[in-house]
Amino acid sequence: MTEVTLEAQFDNFFALFEHPVQFEVNQDSLDHRLRLLQKRYHPDNLSVNGKESVTDTAQAKQQTEQTSALINQAYQTLSAPDSRASYLLDMADQAQNVEHSIADLDFLEDAMQMRIDLDEAIEDKDRATLQQLHPQIIDRLALQSKRFKEAYESEDWQTAIDATQKLKFLVKLNADVTIGLDEVASAEHSDDDDLYV
Numbered sequence: 001m002t003e004v005t006l007e008a009q010f011d012n013f014f015a016l017f018e019h020p021v022q023f024e025v026n027q028d029s030l031d032h033r034l035r036l037l038q039k040r041y042h043p044d045n046l047s048v049n050g051k052e053s054v055t056d057t058a059q060a061k062q063q064t065e066q067t068s069a070l071i072n073q074a075y076q077t078l079s080a081p082d083s084r085a086s087y088l089l090d091m092a093d094q095a096q097n098v099e100h101s102i103a104d105l106d107f108l109e110d111a112m113q114m115r116i117d118l119d120e121a122i123e124d125k126d127r128a129t130l131q132q133l134h135p136q137i138i139d140r141l142a143l144q145s146k147r148f149k150e151a152y153e154s155e156d157w158q159t160a161i162d163a164t165q166k167l168k169f170l171v172k173l174n175a176d177v178t179i180g181l182d183e184v185a186s187a188e189h190s191d192d193d194d195l196y197v
Helices: 003-011 027-041 054-079 081-091 105-124 127-153 157-194
Strands: none
Touching: 027 054, 054 081, 081 127, 081 157, 105 127, 105 157, 127 157
16 A cells, blocks of 8 residues: 555545445444554554664654554544534535534423433432433434434535534433443442442
8 A cells, every 4th residue: 555545544534444435334344444453553563674763763653653543533533423423524514513502492402301310310320210311312313313314415514514413412411321320330239249248
């Protein structure tokens, strides 16, 4: 692979991961490609021949570290629906309004209520409420992902931007509910351990 081709790949995360430029991704394929890229560009795999100076070796090591960091950034971007949507909008030169506030008051009211319920459930270590909230958030993520995909494919940029803004909020909620469930499970497991002391 030539240096020019390699540089072009690093400018396009989809090309780097040998994935079509589209919203839907195959997570297994991304995971497999990540492992290959990490192995190929890992700083420990830097080959040094006796003719390189210490400066050249240091520069080469720094370059592989930067490359490795970029690979991880590309993977994170493509793996999450909100960052993938933002990246696609950026590639289409349509990302300028993504950071604006959500204008859909019904969505905001619903989302804020879910946030309040989630925060209370985490504080109270209420597993039942967390388990009830999780599929609701997943359903809303699926709906906004579908909205984005259709809007992106038809170049309905305003709808795609709106869906992306909502995806950002929902991805954060989903991460928080997952953390909450893990914390409750850890606390329960810790309580179980106390029984055997």
